[in-house]
Amino acid sequence: MWGEAIIGASVAASRDDDVLIGRCLAGERQAFDVLVARQYRGVYNIAYRMVGNADDAADLTQEVFVRAYSRLETFKLGQSLTAWLRRMTVNLTIDHLRRRRHTSVSLDERRQEGHEPAATDRQGSPQDQLEIAEDSRRMLAAVQRLPEKQRAVLVLRHVEGLKLEEIADTMQIPLGTVKTLLFRGREAIRQMVGEL
Amino acid sequence: MNEVTSECKTVRALLQEYIEGTLTAARKAEVEAHLSRCHRCAQQVALITRIVTALEAIPPAEPSSELPRQIAARLADLPSPAERRQLRAGWGTLSVYAAAVMAMTALFTLAWPTISKVTLRLLAPVISRSQDMAASALALATGAWEALLALAPAGRALLEALWHPLSTLTPYFLAYAVGEAAVIAAIIVISRSCRRRSVQAPFVSLL
Numbered sequence: 141m142w143g144e145a146i147i148g149a150s151v152a153a154s155r156d157d158d159v160l161i162g163r164c165l166a167g168e169r170q171a172f173d174v175l176v177a178r179q180y181r182g183v184y185n186i187a188y189r190m191v192g193n194a195d196d197a198a199d200l201t202q203e204v205f206v207r208a209y210s211r212l213e214t215f216k217l218g219q220s221l222t223a224w225l226r227r228m229t230v231n232l233t234i235d236h237l238r239r240r241r242h243t244s245v246s247l248d249e250r251r252q253e254g255h256e257p258a259a260t261d262r263q264g265s266p267q268d269q270l271e272i273a274e275d276s277r278r279m280l281a282a283v284q285r286l287p288e289k290q291r292a293v294l295v296l297r298h299v300e301g302l303k304l305e306e307i308a309d310t311m312q313i314p315l316g317t318v319k320t321l322l323f324r325g326r327e328a329i330r331q332m333v334g335e336l
Numbered sequence: 337m338n339e340v341t342s343e344c345k346t347v348r349a350l351l352q353e354y355i356e357g358t359l360t361a362a363r364k365a366e367v368e369a370h371l372s373r374c375h376r377c378a379q380q381v382a383l384i385t386r387i388v389t390a391l392e393a394i395p396p397a398e399p400s401s402e403l404p405r406q407i408a409a410r411l412a413d414l415p416s417p418a419e420r421r422q423l424r425a426g427w428g429t430l431s432v433y434a435a436a437v438m439a440m441t442a443l444f445t446l447a448w449p450t451i452s453k454v455t456l457r458l459l460a461p462v463i464s465r466s467q468d469m470a471a472s473a474l475a476l477a478t479g480a481w482e483a484l485l486a487l488a489p490a491g492r493a494l495l496e497a498l499w500h501p502l503s504t505l506t507p508y509f510l511a512y513a514v515g516e517a518a519v520i521a522a523i524i525v526i527s528r529s530c531r532r533r534s535v536q537a538p539f540v541s542l543l
Contacts, residue, residue, distance in 0.1 A: 167418040169411065176407050184399040198403055205407045212417050275390030283391070298391035304356070323352045329387050330380075 157221040165212060172212075175221065176205055182222065183229050189295045190233045192284040200236060204228050226300075227310045230292050237288040282332045283325075289313075290325035297322055343370055344377055351377075355384055 163171035183204050188197035207228055208215075215224055283291055289311070296302045296310060304322075308315045347370045353359050354367045371378045415423065444451070 165417045167416055169416055173408055176404050180403055185396050188397045202407050202410055206410050209411050272393045276394045279390040280394055298388055299394050330383055
């Protein structure tokens with residue numbers, strides 16, 4: 141029942157995106173602004189979790205939408221716009237990380253700069269929440285120290301909650317490679333935070 | 337069980353899939369049976385599970401509310417998809433023309449030795465004849481020019497002698513020309529009218 145409702149909503153959203161893309165292709169640029177308003181948070185979050193830096197994540201988000209707008213003709217109507225943008229985000233962020241061999245700013249520093257992640261309503265006692273929040277902070281910092289592709293796979297799997305097949309599709313790599321990258325990424329983090 | 341055994345190695349190779357939940361029921365039961373006996377492996381699983389839990393609990397980050405406006409400003413500088421199509425179409429046509437011109441030029445350049453030989457062979461008689469004609473025409477023109485120069489004073493005297501009577505006769509000549517034109521026009525109109533009615537005009541032979 142719920143599954144059907146979710147699938148139905150997803151199909152409706154996809155059709156709605158198609159309509160907006162069609163209008164944009166016909167010359168109505170404001171239609172693209174609606175798509176930006178719907179998608180920019182998702183794009184920003186993937187970039188932010190991979191680069192660990194709000195300014196770089198904002199720049200990458202802009203780049204993603206510039207690229208999407210410039211290549212809008214190549215979007216196949218009927219496919220998922222979210223998946224299309226996610227693929228661009230991951231590719232652009234990996235390129236960015238490779239170019240800069242980024243020495244990321246830790247989350248502690250981000251907090252000092254006032255970039256506090258949004259609060260979420262998680263379950264558990266206040267003590268549990270504090271522990272999980274502390275673990276998450278350390279995990280995010282550890283993720284920033286991973287090689288680009290391991291970082292991307294871990295973020296997509298455990299932060300974005302994608303299935304392995306979806307990650308393979310997003311990164312255009314074989315499923316076996318996704319599993320290997322995930323294994324190595326987790327192992328690397330386990331070694332980094334082994335004393336957790 | 338505190339030592340790393342061969343069973344531990346086998347189970348650890350399966351731990352990622354165990355955590356992912358992609359093991360078969362039988363394999364999962366084997367792993368869980370081992371974990372209940374092996375404290376080290378159970379610790380490994382607990383650690384990885386904690387890592388995964390912590391990663392999954394990372395809260396979403398909220399981007400600046402200015403970001404959509406900044407994106408819109410970037411997009412405003414770009415050509416729209418419709419403009420890009422027009423631009424591509426223009427370049428497409430231009431590139432077809434350019435390619436055609438380049439291909440023709442290349443073909444002509446490559447074939448030039450053959451073309452020049454064949455052309456010269458075909459045009460040899462014409463060239464020879466035109467050279468003769470040009471020489472004859474030049475000689476004739478030169479002769480005519482010299483004759484004109486010689487006759488110029490006599491011609492001028494003749495024109496001056498004729499001018500006075502011609503100028504007096506001009507109105508008569510004009511009247512005659514207008515009358516003649518009117519007669520010819522009338523004959524043409526009548527003959528066309530007769531042709532439309534399939535009637536033989538009796539005076540067409542006058543023309």
